[in-house]
Amino acid sequence: MPTPSAPSASVADGGLFCELYWGTSLAEAWSYGPELGQVHAAPDEKAPLPLYGFTLPEEPFLLAERTPKGWRIHVPPSARVEKRLKGNDFQPVGPDELTGAPGRTAVELREGMTLRLVEGELNLLLQPSVVKERAGRFRVRDVAWLITVAILFLSAPVAFLVMGPDPARMAANNARALQVAHDKEEARRKAMGLDKPMKPMTEAERATQQQDGGVRVTVPASFGVR
Missing domain, CATH: 2.60.200.20 (Tumour Suppressor Smad4)
Incomplete structure (x- = not known):
């Protein structure tokens, strides 16, 4: 009909x-x-x-x-x-x-x-x-198409939030990378002997320490320097 x-x-x-x-x-x-x-x-x-x-x-x-x-x-x-x-x-x-x-x-x-x-x-x-x-030319089918396009448009940011990177996982990865860098720096300082703090000199060490003034040389009186 x-x-x-x-x-x-x-x-x-x-x-x-x-x-x-x-x-x-x-x-x-x-x-x-x-x-x-x-x-x-x-x-x-x-x-x-x-x-x-x-x-x-x-x-x-x-x-x-x-x-x-x-x-x-x-x-x-x-x-x-x-x-x-x-x-x-x-x-x-x-x-x-x-x-x-x-x-x-x-x-x-x-x-x-x-x-x-x-x-x-x-x-x-x-x-x-x-x-x-x-x-009157705006039919129900046109409304359905508009709704479908709107759903697809709005679902893109939602999918990014759901399937995108996990913030907790990203924070854990950053902390792990910082720890590895810290361990490498400590190993380098230990190899150079910089891992131990410096100790102050004792009085005995200061008394036995000699100042390096070079070798004493005797110059004749007739030797002149210009």
Whole structure:
């Protein structure tokens, strides 16, 4: 019996992903989770979407709001709006797809669609971010692999501590090596006669000791030394 596949998440359950391009260079990117109901834009770094270069009728400007079917994108009055479906190029959005009064138009962001707002050299791309679908790909098998890798990573230092050198054995070996060196030094001192302490001379030894002043030589009186 085939296992039923999990239902894929829709745009209504996902978030919103935005990219701002200056020409062909990516300048900024923002991602908003599915718990957010509205996204406001303003030329301010503290705004939810800091948007510079677009003409906005008010600040902050309601750029996107969640609907039961996904997201509704409000188009700035001086911007041109284009759409792209999967595998296709950008095309202008038709008047029948726009809602609202002139200067206050909006367009629905559907699944598989990317909208592009263009004003001058700026391009703001908006597309749905289906988080649940991406998270569903992380299966139980992946978790098992992560656990296996973690166990192997943590077992290496434990194995070194268990199977590595015994500290007590290393201390005994060091003590044995020091004792052997000490015994060799004692044998060398004994062979040189340095193992016995020196004794002070007695009075008799001092009396019989003669100072070595050399051989006495008689020099004639006529012998001169220069």
